[in-house]
Amino acid sequence: MLTIGDSxxxxxxxxxxxxxxxxxxxVAVKSLNLTVKDGEIHALIGPxxxxxxxxxxxxxxxxxxTGGIQFAGRELRGLPRHRLAGIGVTRTFQNLSIFPSMTVxxxxxxGLHSKSRSRFISELLGLARxxxxxxxxxxxxxxxxxxxPAYAAVLPYGTLKTVELARAFISHPRLVLxxxxxxxxxxxxxxxxxAVIRKMRDAGTTVLLVEHxxxxxxxxxxxxxxxxxxxxxxxxxxxxxxxxxxVVDAYLGEETHATS
Ligand SMILES: Nc1ncnc2c1ncn2[C@@H]1O[C@H](COP(=O)(O)OP(=O)(O)OP(=O)(O)O)[C@@H](O)[C@H]1O
Ligand SMILES: [Mg+2]
Numbered sequence: 731m732l733t734i735g736d737s738x739x740x741x742x743x744x745x746x747x748x749x750x751x752x753x754x755x756x757v758a759v760k761s762l763n764l765t766v767k768d769g770e771i772h773a774l775i776g777p778x779x780x781x782x783x784x785x786x787x788x789x790x791x792x793x794x795x796t797g798g799i800q801f802a803g804r805e806l807r808g809l810p811r812h813r814l815a816g817i818g819v820t821r822t823f824q825n826l827s828i829f830p831s832m833t834v835x836x837x838x839x840x841g842l843h844s845k846s847r848s849r850f851i852s853e854l855l856g857l858a859r860x861x862x863x864x865x866x867x868x869x870x871x872x873x874x875x876x877x878x879p880a881y882a883a884v885l886p887y888g889t890l891k892t893v894e895l896a897r898a899f900i901s902h903p904r905l906v907l908x909x910x911x912x913x914x915x916x917x918x919x920x921x922x923x924x925a926v927i928r929k930m931r932d933a934g935t936t937v938l939l940v941e942h943x944x945x946x947x948x949x950x951x952x953x954x955x956x957x958x959x960x961x962x963x964x965x966x967x968x969x970x971x972x973x974x975x976x977v978v979d980a981y982l983g984e985e986t987h988a989t990s
């Protein structure tokens with residue numbers, strides 16, 4: 731297990747080099763350099779429209795980009811997105827991506843689907859032991875065991891966000907990208923969310939976290955990168971970035987932000 735806290739000693743798991751993403755005339759991400767170290771919780775923050783989700787979409791090969799994105803020493807460019815889980819990269823979505831007509835169990839098993847179609851099918855047929863075990867462990871990890879047979883449609887939003895985390899984690903990725911896990915979550919559930927994100931990190935999954943909840947970000951992150959208008963404006967420890975004048979200005983300039 732790597733030592734958390736001494737983040738300078740950690741190996742670079744993900745290296746984003748000179749990333750630029752354009753949508754017509756809009757430069758959503760501009761010459762971004764970003765390093766995520768193995769074993770850390772790394773927050774990517776910034777006002778609405780700063781380009782955070784677009785960075786995730788570039789990693790997932792969902793948008794055209796220039797520059798390089800390396801994961802564990804491998805260039806991701808051109809990799810079909812369904813192969814990302816197989817090499818150890820998963821994500822959640824800013825807008826919840828849950829199938830309402832499926833159960834909690836089935837929604838989580840989708841996280842194994844992309845890893846191996848045949849394993850997914852055999853699980854559905856009730857044949858494979860290993861996925862069943864992985865599912866049981868994952869349900870337990872996220873406190874969802876009792877809800878496994880429940881249909882997603884009847885569950886509260888906060889629970890569905892946890893189901894989405896469980897889906898992203900069931901394959902035990904080396905890197906998980908979380909896009910606003912706290913959005914729409916009641917304050918009373920945020921402590922549990924922090925604990926589960928830390929638990930994912932402690933279980934060996936590096937976390938790249940996009941989040942507007944600054945209390946959560948500053949509490950659980952090992953390092954923070956701040957974007958504004960597509961560009962990196964600051965990076966460092968939570969204490970360093972929260973004392974940075976450009977960061978304060980960027981946030982003060984933001985009148986409101988949607989919790990979408
Ligand atoms: N598919 C797209 N087509 C056109 N423009 C897009 C697309 N995706 C994002 N953009 C634009 O790129 C910019 C960055 O958007 P992005 O969604 O990455 O911001 P964000 O930092 O995730 O913001 P938020 O905190 O509101 O989620 C915005 O101006 C947005 O309108
Ligand atoms: Mg976003």
